[in-house]
Amino acid sequence: MSVQERKERERAARERLIVKTARELAERQGWDAVTTRRLAESIEYSQPVLYSHFRGKREIIGAVALEGASALAAALRTATAEADGPRARVAALAHAYLDFAEGNPAVYDAIFQLDGGLPYAQEDTPEPLKDAFAALVESLGEVAGDGVHPGLFTETFWAALHGLATLTRAGRLPPGDAESRVDLLVDRLAAY
Structure with a gap:
């Protein structure tokens, strides 16, 4: 291995460590706790290295x-792969989405709430964001109904899931009705 290859590998490892540490810190203490100073201290590198x-x-x-x-x-595709039939796939997708949002609140915020400088719904949207939307379309497109554009239906269903995720997390919805909300969403929006 050349010196250049080793340096590139070390740089990539440092970058993964920075991202992993930021995510862990945000999940434990919220995004306000993630500062370049705290990250530099946590990964034991100087702030200039971070920058x-x-x-x-x-x-x-x-x-x-x-x-x-x-x-x-990946979570959406795993959940829907096991489901038998369109309704089961849509219900599995909804549960997987809401479980992801609940289990990874800081990551969910990074994707959907915070300004990470990423373009959404544009030509230059990064591939991971396009792929997450594609994972939604894969299950939702088949239940959009006649004459409904699958992308538009997916955006609407996704918006409903996002609303459920954020309102539930904020304590704005009674927790005992979570399953009923998913059933209602799936039954009312998805045409089988």
């Missing part, structure tokens, strides 16, 4: 969002 990878917190949030989008896409 050699990311221009600041916004880019770190973006990197966490991209990794999170990949994880969300």
Whole structure:
């Protein structure tokens, strides 16, 4: 292995460590706790080293969002692969999405709430974000109904899931009715 290859491998490992540490810190203490100073201390590198990878917190949030989008896409595909029939796939997708949001609140915020400097719904949207949306379309497109554009239906269903996720997390919805909400959403929006 050449010196250049070793340096590139070490740089990539440092970058993964920064993103992993930011995610862990945000999950434990919230995004306000994620500062370049705290990250530098946690990974035992200087702040200039951190800035050699990311221009600041916004880019770190973006990197966490991209990794999170990949994880969300994988979770959705895993959940829907086991489901038998369109309704079961849509219900599995809804549960997997809401479980991801509940289990990874800081990552969910990085993907959908915070400014990570990433373009959404545009030509230059990064591939992990496109893939997460594609994972939704794969199950939702088949239940959009006649004459309904699958992408538009997916956006609407996704918006409903996002609303459920954020309102539930904020304590705005009674927790005992979570299953009924998913059933209602699936039954009313998805045409089988």
